[in-house]
Amino acid sequence: MFDIIMNILNVLTLSFNVSIIASNISGIKATIKHIFITTITIFIPSYWLFIFKMNNLLVPLSVIIIFLLYCSILKNKYSALLISVFTQVIFALSDAIVGIVFVVILKIDYSLITNNIVIALMLSFAIISVAYIISKSFNVFIRKQSFISLSRFIKKDASIFAFSLTVVLISIYLYTRIFKYWSQSPSITFYMSNLLLIVSFFIFLTLIIYLNYKNIKKDLENIHKEADLNQLKEYTEMLEAVSSDLRSFKHDYVNIIQIIGDYLDSKKIDELDAFYRNELMPESKKILAKNRSFILLQHIKIIPLKGLISSKVVIAQSKGINVRLEISEDIHELSINLIDICRIVGVLFDNAIEAAEVCNDKFIEFLIYRDENSTVFILSNSCSEDVPPIYKIYEKNFSTKGSQRGIGLKSVRNIINEKYKNVTLTTHIENSVFTQELIVNLPYTKI
Numbered sequence: 001m002f003d004i005i006m007n008i009l010n011v012l013t014l015s016f017n018v019s020i021i022a023s024n025i026s027g028i029k030a031t032i033k034h035i036f037i038t039t040i041t042i043f044i045p046s047y048w049l050f051i052f053k054m055n056n057l058l059v060p061l062s063v064i065i066i067f068l069l070y071c072s073i074l075k076n077k078y079s080a081l082l083i084s085v086f087t088q089v090i091f092a093l094s095d096a097i098v099g100i101v102f103v104v105i106l107k108i109d110y111s112l113i114t115n116n117i118v119i120a121l122m123l124s125f126a127i128i129s130v131a132y133i134i135s136k137s138f139n140v141f142i143r144k145q146s147f148i149s150l151s152r153f154i155k156k157d158a159s160i161f162a163f164s165l166t167v168v169l170i171s172i173y174l175y176t177r178i179f180k181y182w183s184q185s186p187s188i189t190f191y192m193s194n195l196l197l198i199v200s201f202f203i204f205l206t207l208i209i210y211l212n213y214k215n216i217k218k219d220l221e222n223i224h225k226e227a228d229l230n231q232l233k234e235y236t237e238m239l240e241a242v243s244s245d246l247r248s249f250k251h252d253y254v255n256i257i258q259i260i261g262d263y264l265d266s267k268k269i270d271e272l273d274a275f276y277r278n279e280l281m282p283e284s285k286k287i288l289a290k291n292r293s294f295i296l297l298q299h300i301k302i303i304p305l306k307g308l309i310s311s312k313v314v315i316a317q318s319k320g321i322n323v324r325l326e327i328s329e330d331i332h333e334l335s336i337n338l339i340d341i342c343r344i345v346g347v348l349f350d351n352a353i354e355a356a357e358v359c360n361d362k363f364i365e366f367l368i369y370r371d372e373n374s375t376v377f378i379l380s381n382s383c384s385e386d387v388p389p390i391y392k393i394y395e396k397n398f399s400t401k402g403s404q405r406g407i408g409l410k411s412v413r414n415i416i417n418e419k420y421k422n423v424t425l426t427t428h429i430e431n432s433v434f435t436q437e438l439i440v441n442l443p444y445t446k447i
Contacts, residue, residue, distance in 0.1 A: 007047070010050075014062075016128065017127060017131050018062050019039045020131065022084070025086050025139060026074070041065055042061075046058055063087075070083050090202070091131055102119075300327065301332045309349070319357045340415055340419065341440070344412050348438070365379070365380045373442050375439075377436075378437050383433065
């Protein structure tokens with residue numbers, strides 16, 4: 001009976017430990033239900049392996065289960081592979097640390113650990129505690145360093161990354177087999193060598209993540225530089241279009257005066273009124289609107305943001321959307337990362353354009369103003385009467401135009417919630433007008 005209880009407790013604590021480590025590494029907010037399901041999923045097949053004395057398959061089994069579970073959750077095989085491998089490394093590292101504390105520091109005989117249920121339970125809970133601290137600290141470190149999400153991989157690096165993880169995984173498995181052979185007669189040298197080897201695995205994996213992050217960051221910087229150049233090009237084209245319109249208007253000025261004079265000489269007031277309202281005023285409004293947008297955009301001294309907004313204005317106008325800008329004063333800097341603010345404003349504009357272009361009254365209004373402590377962006381657009389509830393709009397992959405189109409607003413919310421305490425985004429829907437208010441407060445606080 002003692003052996004049965006010991007076996008159940010050993011496998012159960014191992015399964016629970018693995019589920020906790022994997023949850024911490026993934027960064028997913030774990031619930032009791034999630035931990036319970038993961039633990040039971042690992043425990044049931046692991047216990048059968050334990051009964052049939054197939055302990056050598058416990059590591060591969062737990063790796064496969066964690067890999068499949070997180071593949072279904074994250075929808076990314078590379079992230080799932082990384083989580084499953086790191087889980088094994090952190091578990092082994094925790095086991096090595098606790099082993100040194102119990103056997104080397106506390107001088108507890110190794111035979112007592114395997115035969116005394118109280119000491120065995122203390123050892124198991126100590127491993128869980130150490131594993132929790134290491135995995136949680138690792139996740140905090142990843143987030144503090146602003147590492148890119150593990151689900152984002154450049155295709156050219158994916159095969160190398162997967163190969164490296166596979167090599168580490170095979171090494172861990174072989175190591176556990178050697179460990180079982182050596183542990184028949186453990187010594188201080190054995191425990192120190194064990195810890196050193198596991199730490200080496202951990203450092204190697206961390207280095208893989210870091211190098212992968214650097215490659216992704218470099219590629220993304222190049223992508224954003226190219227986007228900035230394209231936006232600047234569109235802004236330049238917008239200026240050229242305004243200048244061309246003004247030159248054309250100036251060129252036609254004499255002709256327009258002549259036409260007005262002819263109507264007046266002929267006393268054709270009704271025809272003059274029709275010419276003014278139907279021909280002259282609409283064309284003048286177009287030119288003045290473009291010129292006004294150009295003048296207002298000059299208040300934005302952040303070149304990439306200026307280029308982004310100008311490009312979105314051009315796109316909206318090309319779709320027949322009436323765009324109105326209001327920028328009260330110069331914007332020199334913002335207390336938010338440049339890439340993040342461009343990404344947020346870009347997503348908000350894209351959604352505004354998408355919603356407004358299907359309406360009869362197509363309009364977008366964009367306002368930027370400053371006060372002593374904040375810069376406020378307000379983007380309003382016409383929308384259909386059957387717009388869904390606000391909570392539904394911010395769900396991942398939600399879109400009124402088909403699947404996989406609505407990830408933008410969800411990513412905006414994630415950027416703000418995960419990185420900035422000084423930025424807030426509120427949404428209002430009233431009388432078929434959809435309004436987003438983005439407030440960037442001072443000082444800049446990054447978590």
